Amino acid sequence: MVPAALLALTGCALLRISLLSDLYLRYVKEGLRPLLIASGAILLLLGLVAAVRLRYRDGEEGAEHGHEGAEHGGEEAERGHTHSAAGPKTAWLLGVPAVMLLLFAPPALGSYTVARDGSGAVAKRTAFAPLPAHSPLALSLTDFTSRAVWDEKGSLKGRTVRLTGFVTPHNDAAWQLSRVVVSCCAADARVLKVEVHGVAAPPADSWVTVTGTWRPDGKAPAVDAAGLERIPEPKNPYRDTARP
Template identity: 65%
Template sequence: MRRFAPAALLVLTGSALLRVSLLSDLYLRYVKAGLRPLVIASGVLLIALGVIAVIRDRRRPPTAPERHGPDEHDDHGHSHSPAGPRTAWLLAAPAVMLLLFAPPALGSYTVARDGSGAVAKRTVFPPLPAQDPLVLTLTDYGSRAVWDDKGSLKGRTVRLTGFVTPVDATTWHLSRLIVTCCAADAKVVTVLIHGVPAPSTDSWVTVTGTWHQDTAGPALDATGLTSIATPKDQYQDTVQP
């Protein structure tokens, strides 16, 4: 049965990918929404390769010699077992984790250890709509708060949405993590909140308030706070209705 082990590993890994992408939205914790078709295709391909490997091995004569014995090495000096390279089994751990329980999306732990504090610089800011309160993404608010010389945020009441990241005993950030491709390239966007105590860490909230001038970065004087459900796509910095 050991010769079927590589095929079982392919099927296990493929099943894990389909579990988080085809059967649920858990893939959004790891990659952006547009990559879902590729994740599904990868899962289907791995399962197909596993099935093909099983069929191939079942048709192989029982007396067919194995390429390597348990203690043999290939031409490159790598150790193999009859079931294939031993290092390949490292794939089993993340596959089993995805099948049994999916690790959570990145949150305050990542924000607290990012340390960049960078705000994307923009030179042109379109006029803001006249709605009150003004609903903005953290990305737009942060860039306007730091780089808009015309002060388009002055005198405006804004509404921002994100998750809670404590800074110290008395201050906290409203945060978002933005991904270009996957969680590995996540960028941190934060706004320092004044005027209301911090809710529980990693909880999602909508904060209403006014621009607070702060040389350390974007900040907000909060006048209201509402707890909200965790959004399905936590990495997409979209405007909340």
């Protein structure tokens, strides 16, 4: 029954995070939700079918062999084959991740991941659309960091911007406003970070919106903050969008 139980557990876990909640957004992008729901339903169905077939087969074997089957089973046990029908007991270890997803879900990637990302890489861009004239200007961290590093025309100079992300401790001089962006799933996560000067850092992993101006004299993208607002964690923490 071990394989059937593992299939059913895994299917239930997938359905819990994709069909019954939005927890799947902590692991994969939005477009994969239908596939997760379909996979969970198929695995649960396979587990139930396997359990029914095993129960039916065991019932038939018991009726046919009677005491002879019981004696044979005793001999098998003496030879050390007690787990042959159900599979190795170590297979239950595969069910641990499924049980964890059923009981509680790990949080999305946050400051721990950012603090251990030493690349500091910013995607290169060669063309930038003109910025709107209104102020403050709501920008995604992707747009802000690209302009701060690669825009030779200095379109951010003198502009008041609004940036949203979570808090990552950095050093005594500044903390980092961060985002983790995924293309497909958490395994291909890319880190975005902006140094924040001028305001004290809230607790790590707090989600905030910072209002300030571009600080062009640093090696990394940075802002001189004039204001900060605590906000709830977005429904999809891996989507780098600007907050009006």
